[in-house]
Amino acid sequence: MSLDWLADATRRPCTFYDDRPEQEEISLLVIHNISLPAGQFGTPYVDALFSGSLDCNAHPSFADLEGVRVSAHCFIRRDGQVLQYVPFNKRAWHAGVSSFAGRERCNDFSIGIELEGTDNEPYHEAQYRQLAAITKQLMAAYPAISKQRIVGHCDIAPGRKTDPGNAFQWSQFFNQLEQ
Template identity: 45%
Template structure:
């Protein structure tokens, strides 16, 4: 079992906020990137609610919506704020709890895969399905993705998906506001 101090998947460009919602990857594999979007309360940006959710410190009296989600034990590897600030909650060598019930067609292995948290990295963009993401967010996402590509040889541009694509009956993020073509163009720069 790896000791937390020997793990090296902390991105130096991100502010570190450690989430307790993490455990070891069963096989150590990282071969998928799942892009999410989150705003707390829904449709509102900035504030500390996302960090509070991912660290089990969400105060239910701060907004009526929070009472319905405060019991959740979730995390992501990275959060990219509207201004491009990156916050990292989980070492990418460990398993964050971001994808939930989901499945993904792994073309390389010619099979459907479940339990995506076991082998994926989750990046949350502060946003929602309808509000365009910021240029700063796309630039930060491209930088983070290139960093992940350099760390994990199995990960490449063909192994990136949205939460809605792996959990279509439950999730809609990052939604139609996410510009996939622009993101892929930035990855090539």
């Protein structure tokens, strides 16, 4: 069984993805966080970044995002709304330089989900609920994704990335995943 699009997610336009390598098994889920500007929630800027329409002059901190081509499969807002940019069977550009269990290029075999947040600001219950619900669907569709193969961006790019950060409650997420 394959799962390309979530039934309840809002589909958003995105061109920042491509085909996975042939015969590549999806076997890793990577959890990220993002907010634009940093620490501000509910803005249109994350959506614009993933849609390729971010006005880098809209905020001084966006200057380093000029020309950046990045995406995630899904983005979960603070209120639990889910936006999906890339079908799960395609390769989103979320992990960058990365490795897991001795394999580099995690984008080839992973799904990336972004939570609206920061490393140190508590995530909302609605986000944990949505993340757990999506993860259950992904684990059913892609059985190589096990609990041991659900990681933070910090785990596949140590020293370069810190998300989802100290505020992410792994035990709360895994408890919801088992319900």
